[in-house]
Amino acid sequence: MQAIIPDTMNGALILSVIDFFLSFFIIAGIGVVLSLFPIVGRFIGQGIKPAAPAPAATPQPASPVVVPAITINEKHLMALSAAIYAVTGPHRIIHIEASEASADGRA
Numbered sequence: 001m002q003a004i005i006p007d008t009m010n011g012a013l014i015l016s017v018i019d020f021f022l023s024f025f026i027i028a029g030i031g032v033v034l035s036l037f038p039i040v041g042r043f044i045g046q047g048i049k050p051a052a053p054a055p056a057a058t059p060q061p062a063s064p065v066v067v068p069a070i071t072i073n074e075k076h077l078m079a080l081s082a083a084i085y086a087v088t089g090p091h092r093i094i095h096i097e098a099s100e101a102s103a104d105g106r107a
Contacts, residue, residue: 005011 003011005014
């Protein structure tokens with residue numbers, strides 16, 4: 001049986017060139033299919049109406065947040081200082097206060 005493309009290096013190069021040009025047709029076909037999606041979406045979505053947006057709720061005034069006074073034990077302060085020193089090096093704690101995330105001053 002005689003092959004159309006010979007089983008040699010020249011045949012491999014010919015096959016590579018044919019594959020190169022055929023890839024353009026395949027990529028163009030994918031582009032055509034993707035370009036049809038908006039058109040098909042218009043036909044499918046004609047009977048579907050978007051839901052009406054819900055009316056905006058009137059904002060209620062926020063109640064003030066009451067944070068109780070915090071007293072920090074000296075042992076806790078030493079532990080915080082030691083942890084900060086171990087992680088970041090020597091630092092001096094100037095101020096400690098409560099945060100909204102935690103009631104005991106830690107975040």
